Amino acid sequence: KQEVTQIPAALSVPEGENLVLNCSFTDSAIYNLQWFRQDPGKGLTSLLLIQSSQREQTSGRLNASLDKSSGRSTLYIAASQPGDSATYLCAVNGGSEKLVFGKGTKLTVNP
Amino acid sequence: DGGITQSPKYLFRKEGQNVTLSCEQNLNHDAMYWYRQDPGQGLRLIYYSQIVNDFQKGDIAEGYSVSREKKESFPLTVTSAQKNPTAFYLCASKLLAGRAGTDTQYFGPGTRLTVL
Numbered sequence: 001k002q003e004v005t006q007i008p009a010a011l012s013v014p015e016g017e018n019l020v021l022n023c024s025f026t027d028s029a030i031y032n033l034q035w036f037r038q039d040p041g042k043g044l045t046s047l048l049l050i051q052s053s054q055r056e057q058t059s060g061r062l063n064a065s066l067d068k069s070s071g072r073s074t075l076y077i078a079a080s081q082p083g084d085s086a087t088y089l090c091a092v093n094g095g096s097e098k099l100v101f102g103k104g105t106k107l108t109v110n111p
Numbered sequence: 112d113g114g115i116t117q118s119p120k121y122l123f124r125k126e127g128q129n130v131t132l133s134c135e136q137n138l139n140h141d142a143m144y145w146y147r148q149d150p151g152q153g154l155r156l157i158y159y160s161q162i163v164n165d166f167q168k169g170d171i172a173e174g175y176s177v178s179r180e181k182k183e184s185f186p187l188t189v190t191s192a193q194k195n196p197t198a199f200y201l202c203a204s205k206l207l208a209g210r211a212g213t214d215t216q217y218f219g220p221g222t223r224l225t226v227l
Contacts, residue, residue, distance in 0.1 A: 004153070034215055043115075043201055043218035044154075089153065097142060097161065097205075098169065099216065101153030 002027045004092055006102035013080055014110050021075040021105045023090030028068050035064050035075050036089040038104070044089065048075070080109045114138065115219035117202050122224045124189070124196065132187045132222045134202035142205040143185035144216065147171060147198045154201060160185055189224065197226045 003026045013019050023033070032051045036044040048057045048064040050073070056065040063076040077084060087106045091099040115136045124130045134143065142161045146154040156169030160179040174193025179185055185204075189196045200223075203216040 009151075036218075041199075041221070041223070043117075043220045044203075046215045046217070049215050091154075097144075097159050097167075098156055099154075101155075103151060103153045 002030075002092060002094055002100045004090055004100050004102040006088075006090055006105050008105060009103065010106040010108075012108040012110065015080060015082060017080050017109075018076070018078050019080055019107070021077070021088050021090075021107070023073040023075070023102055025071045025073075025092045025100075027092075027094065028071050029094060030068060031093045031095045033064075033066055033073050033093070034091045034099070035062075035073075036091060038087045038089060040087075047088075077107075080107075082109050082111050085109050115202060115204055115217060117200075117219040117222050119222060120220070122222055124224060124226050126226060127191045129188055129190050130224065132189070132200055132202075132224070134185045134187065134219060136183055136185075136202075136204045136217075136219075138204060138206070138217065139182070140204035140206050140217070141182070142207075143179070144203040144205075145169075145175075145177065145185070145187045146201045146203065148201060148221075149198050157187065157200075196224055199223050 007022045034049045035047045050066040061078040066073045087104040089104045090102045118133045144159040145157040158177040160166035176188045201221045202219040205214045205216045
């Protein structure tokens with residue numbers, strides 16, 4: 001059974017700092033991996049989707065990497081801003097219609 | 112505007128009552144999903160549907176029911192058999208059912224259900 005773990009559970013950084021969020025998964029047989037952002041009391045917004053054949057994806061200040069063989073992904077946020085404060089969720093797609101989610105990392109960026 | 116709408120935003124239920132959560136999408140997506148989110152937890156799949164008049168159980172379907180009579184609508188009923196229904200419920204949709212390698216899921220704003 002696929003399990004997804006996100007470390008740390010919470011992270012607080014000063015504005016302007018570069019940071020890395022981690023996601024690990026137990027079954028390397030995946031189709032893709034997605035990073036989502038969730039603001040308090042809101043739905044999820046897709047940030048980046050990495051196919052199993054890709055190593056990384058970039059969007060603006062965000063860069064996500066994928067090492068399928070080791071079961072790891074990282075989300076790199078450059079020059080963090082207070083508006084980046086949210087919970088970041090990692091989800092793995094094993095090829096069915098089901099996504100398996102981690103519990104998320106709650107990020108706080110302090111002005 | 113295209114998107115996914117969920118209603119109501121907040122819902123209160125007395126014990127023993129059934130309640131129905133609405134999910135509508137105008138994205139012409141094939142697949143629709145219902146997730147449950149508890150505090151500090153990841154999302155767990157309740158039901159999903161890839162085509163009209165067909166749906167499959169997810170990981171935590173007990174105490175829930177769904178219907179898919181129209182492509183754009185996928186309502187979720189929380190029955191009295193669900194012992195701990197207080198949670199945040201999220202609906203999602205995806206463009207091409209079955210093409211798991213290419214499409215992301217798009218999420219609605221959620222419904223927070225509280226049992227009194």
